[in-house]
Amino acid sequence: MKQRKITAFRIMCLLIAVVVLVFLGSGYRIIILLLSIFSALVFGRLWCGYVCPLGFYQELLSMLRKKLHIPTFHVSLKVKSYLRPLKWIILVYFLTSVLFFGLRPVMYIRPDLSFSSADMSIYKIIIVGIVTGICFLKERAFCKYCPLGTLRGLFNKISFGKIEKDGTACTHCRACLECCPMDIRSIYEERNKSDITHSDCIYCMKCIEACPEQDVLSFTLFGKKILSSKRNIKQVK
Amino acid sequence: MEERTLERYKRNISRVSAGSLKQLTSTGNVPKGLEYFTNVLKRTFVDFEKDDNEYIGSYCVMVPDEMIYAFGYRPLRLCAGHSVAAMIGDEIVPRDACPVLKATAGFHAMRVMPIYQQCRLAVLPMTCDGKRKSAALLSQYLPVIPLPIEMDKSEERFAQNLQNMHALMKSISKETGRRFSNRKLIESCKSINAAQQEAYKLYGLLSSDNPPVTGSQVMAVLNSYCYDTPESWAQHAKILNAGLSQKAAAMQPLKRKKPRIFIAGSPITFPNYKLPFLMEGLGAQIVGDETCMAGRLLYDPVVPDEYSTDGILRALTARYVCACTCPVFEQTDDRLSSLTEKLRQTKAEGVIYHILRGCTPYDFELSMVEQLADKLDIPVLRVETDFSAEDAEQVKIRLEAFVELIEQRR
Numbered sequence: 011m012k013q014r015k016i017t018a019f020r021i022m023c024l025l026i027a028v029v030v031l032v033f034l035g036s037g038y039r040i041i042i043l044l045l046s047i048f049s050a051l052v053f054g055r056l057w058c059g060y061v062c063p064l065g066f067y068q069e070l071l072s073m074l075r076k077k078l079h080i081p082t083f084h085v086s087l088k089v090k091s092y093l094r095p096l097k098w099i100i101l102v103y104f105l106t107s108v109l110f111f112g113l114r115p116v117m118y119i120r121p122d123l124s125f126s127s128a129d130m131s132i133y134k135i136i137i138v139g140i141v142t143g144i145c146f147l148k149e150r151a152f153c154k155y156c157p158l159g160t161l162r163g164l165f166n167k168i169s170f171g172k173i174e175k176d177g178t179a180c181t182h183c184r185a186c187l188e189c190c191p192m193d194i195r196s197i198y199e200e201r202n203k204s205d206i207t208h209s210d211c212i213y214c215m216k217c218i219e220a221c222p223e224q225d226v227l228s229f230t231l232f233g234k235k236i237l238s239s240k241r242n243i244k245q246v247k
Numbered sequence: 248m249e250e251r252t253l254e255r256y257k258r259n260i261s262r263v264s265a266g267s268l269k270q271l272t273s274t275g276n277v278p279k280g281l282e283y284f285t286n287v288l289k290r291t292f293v294d295f296e297k298d299d300n301e302y303i304g305s306y307c308v309m310v311p312d313e314m315i316y317a318f319g320y321r322p323l324r325l326c327a328g329h330s331v332a333a334m335i336g337d338e339i340v341p342r343d344a345c346p347v348l349k350a351t352a353g354f355h356a357m358r359v360m361p362i363y364q365q366c367r368l369a370v371l372p373m374t375c376d377g378k379r380k381s382a383a384l385l386s387q388y389l390p391v392i393p394l395p396i397e398m399d400k401s402e403e404r405f406a407q408n409l410q411n412m413h414a415l416m417k418s419i420s421k422e423t424g425r426r427f428s429n430r431k432l433i434e435s436c437k438s439i440n441a442a443q444q445e446a447y448k449l450y451g452l453l454s455s456d457n458p459p460v461t462g463s464q465v466m467a468v469l470n471s472y473c474y475d476t477p478e479s480w481a482q483h484a485k486i487l488n489a490g491l492s493q494k495a496a497a498m499q500p501l502k503r504k505k506p507r508i509f510i511a512g513s514p515i516t517f518p519n520y521k522l523p524f525l526m527e528g529l530g531a532q533i534v535g536d537e538t539c540m541a542g543r544l545l546y547d548p549v550v551p552d553e554y555s556t557d558g559i560l561r562a563l564t565a566r567y568v569c570a571c572t573c574p575v576f577e578q579t580d581d582r583l584s585s586l587t588e589k590l591r592q593t594k595a596e597g598v599i600y601h602i603l604r605g606c607t608p609y610d611f612e613l614s615m616v617e618q619l620a621d622k623l624d625i626p627v628l629r630v631e632t633d634f635s636a637e638d639a640e641q642v643k644i645r646l647e648a649f650v651e652l653i654e655q656r657r
């Protein structure tokens with residue numbers, strides 16, 4: 011019901027990134043790798059929200075689901091707490107495989123990589139199908155456990171991009187949490203800290219778009235306010 | 248009830264309501280477009296007009312109007328503020344219960360207001376003890392669906408509240424035999440949203456440095472929303488806002504600024520505008536309020552992430568329960584922060600803490616609000632009263648002293 015200008019811009023970025031990565035990708039692997047590392051060091055998980063093709067794929071799935079008015083699948087708090095260690099387990103598995111065995115296990119769980127590789131075994135197709143299904147029902151479900159995302163997330167705390175909050179003016183209306191694809195509870199609950207950048211945050215700015223209170227949530231880059239929440243409620247299409 | 252007594256009550260109700268309406272429009276400063284809203288109230292409370300809508304009654308602010316519209320009914324806020332009805336309700340509910348309950352029960356028992364008779368059923372949220380217990384009393388008059396509300400705002404309880412909303416939808420469907428439609432739900436979200444946008448502008452105009460409208464007028468405009476459709480209300484509120492903005496631009500700054508008063512506490516419902524009228528009579532400007540029938544009625548918007556029925560119900564639960572600052576919840580920080588913010592925005596110089604006799608939840612939180620106001624260096628005056636005009640003189644004397652205090656502090 012609100013304007014989604016930032017999201018529109020972000021989808022554009024993702025689209026351009028996909029085109030660039032697919033057409034130029036193979037020749038410029040090293041450059042892309044360096045860029046990705048640099049961006050992680052400086053902007054944390056920003057890459058996830060604006061570049062990663064798998065993130066884009068998941069967003070397209072969610073967009074389709076929302077168009078069809080199929081409800082989001084919400085995991086209960088208990089299940090969530092059981093799933094919490096999973097992302098670390100996957101990260102350790104990923105790192106050991108890459109560092110010690112030269113394997114790229116991520117190929118098997120990332121649909122984009124699997125699709126682009128030549129040999130499609132039944133095993134792969136099933137995995138891709140399951141991941142796609144889960145990501146269709148839950149926005150950015152894969153991102154919650156993605157090892158690359160977890161790695162970048164470690165740099166969110168020192169990132170130059172920050173999500174900030176004016177706690178007293180927050181009405182606890184929950185709009186931000188409901189829209190957050192990464193289910194970050196602290197953006198909604200926090201009242202005392204002003205820097206609320208979470209290590210899971212992909213800087214999608216959906217919380218800022220959703221928040222109906224003037225200037226309560228904002229995004230700052232190098233300490234300068236770039237975006238902030240507004241009460242500009244637009245009609246539903 | 249005897250025919251003659253009933254007639255007398257009817258006349259009295261009309262008279263009291265007409266009196267309040269007259270006072271609203273007698274300030275010599277009647278904004279263009281206000282008449283539509285006073286007419287809505289007049290139709291309901293003075294002329295007792297019948298219409299052919301079917302209503303679903305509700306209490307408090309936790310029952311989503313959107314849901315009621317989605318079933319093709321019109322919502323009707325049953326919380327009443329009428330002194331005559333409260334007098335009659337005195338015999339139905341306990342003496343120490345709050346006058347809102349008395350008046351509501353009174354209206355049901357008297358059967359004078361046609362819209363109360365047009366209620367197909369009532370959805371009563373289990374909020375304060377009085378409302379909880381009065382559900383059984385009201386079930387003598389019409390079918391009642393109780394809506395349990397978790398009084399703990401934690402994440403665990405959110406899931407429960409959401410389930411309660413789903414269950415409410417099923418209960419309404421079972422009771423009325425009507426199917427609910429997702430399309431209508433989206434439409435009602437849309438029109439209520441439009442009304443809220445206008446309400447937000449109106450709140451802004453009232454809290455401006457030199458408001459072009461009085462607090463009681465704004466309260467009446469907002470209150471009339473309960474007896475109108477959101478579409479029509481929004482359309483006329485737009486006209487009112489446009490007129491007020493124009494007027495504000497043309498207004499000369501006052502030489503002597505009026506004392507700016509914020510009203511906190513128990514609900515103030517038409518026609519019981521005793522407190523705002525007295526304040527305004529003493530030359531004060533009401534710049535805002537946190538009552539559930541005015542300042543909070545149309546404040547928080549519904550922001551769904553997706554428009555499936557579950558998605559909208561989540562957003563409704565978030566807006567109607569999580570953002571709610573009623574004193575019945577365990578956590579008080581939401582109310583205190585929202586008060587802090589509102590006092591800052593409205594640049595209030597004094598807080599009138601209104602307590603309806605018998606409304607303990609608000610009275611319990613008084614000390615916390617006093618502490619907060621102390622920190623902000625704003626004086627607070629607790630006024631305990633009910634709907635009758637008997638104590639008007641006494642209240643006036645206290646308010647007078649308070650206004651004087653504010654002027655001295657400048």
Ligand code: SF4
Pocket residue numbers: 057058059062063064065066152153154156157158159160
């Ligand atoms: S978390 Fe992983 S899959 Fe998701 S956007 Fe980031 S890198 Fe891509």
Ligand code: SF4
Pocket residue numbers: 173186189190191192193194197210211212213214215216217218
């Ligand atoms: S916290 Fe805000 S910016 Fe970060 S992922 Fe959630 S919605 Fe996006």
Ligand code: SF4
Pocket residue numbers: 175179180181182183184185186187197198220221222223226227
């Ligand atoms: S959307 Fe804004 S006002 Fe609402 S809970 Fe989140 S930060 Fe607070």
Ligand code: SF4
Pocket residue numbers: 306307308309374375514539540573574575
């Ligand atoms: S303040 Fe009291 S009467 Fe008003 S909505 Fe809340 S619980 Fe109900």
